[in-house]
Amino acid sequence: MDGFQAYGAGKAGGAFDPLTFIRQPQTVVRILCWLFSVVIFGCVANEGYVNRPEEEAEFCIFNRNQSACNYAVAMGTLCFLCSSAFLALDVYFPQISGVKDRKKAVMADIGASAMWALLWFVGFCFLANQWQVSREEDNPLREGADAARAAIVFSFFSVFTWAALTLLSLERLKRVSFEEEYNKLFSPPLA
Structure with a gap:
């Protein structure tokens, strides 16, 4: 058992390795979520409003x-x-040595990711419906049409990226729970 290290806590306090961090699936998906939110915000804020003379x-x-x-x-x-915020937490996560604190962070990630997946699903349905019932007379030149479609598409993609983050966080919770059980079984009793 000497060669076994529990997930993360055994390395708490170690140096931050950016290449390892960037290669983690959770980091890649979180960066995609971040990027999709920028695209949606940018499309609607920049071209989502039209004025007629x-x-x-x-x-x-x-x-x-x-x-x-x-x-x-x-x-x-x-x-x-x-x-x-959660990307910053992912950077800081290996430095958290307390298993209960790690578990709280993962539970917050699961809750937030599931909530965002649901909210993006609602947003996708709402935007797609409103775009579908838009009248051509309101915008005869179809200004901002590409931006509207991009916002709808990236809302759809956001549902899946946030759902993927929820699943990845559930996997992380399993590892943290295993670590907690391991510590209970093999930690020396306090004198």
């Missing part, structure tokens, strides 16, 4: 429904921040 205010290209554009912009922004 005869009207004063801009309107959302998704069936003139401001809620659709607001939802996409808010989700893109919040997902960007959440992805950034």
Whole structure:
């Protein structure tokens, strides 16, 4: 048993290796989530609003429904921040030596990832529906049509990337739980 090291905790306090970190599946998928949120936010914030000369205010290209554009912009922004925070947690994760703290971090990751997968599914359905029922008279030149379709497509992709993060976090939870059981069985009793 001397050669066995529990997941992560045995290496707590070690040096950070960026190449190993970047090659982890969880890191790759989290970076994709981060990138998709930037694309969605950028598409809707940049080309999601159209103004017509005869009207004063801009309107959302998704069936003139401001809620659709607001939802996409808010989700893109919040997902960007959440992805950034969990990416930072992934960097810091090997430094956490307490198994209970590691377990809390993984449980938070599971909850957040599952929640974002659900919210992106709702967002995809909402944006696709609003785009489908948009009238051509509202936007005869189809300004921002490519951006709207890109936002819808990347919303769809986001569902799967966040679901994949949920599954990867569940695998991580199994490893942390194994580590906890291992520590209970093989740690020396306190005198």
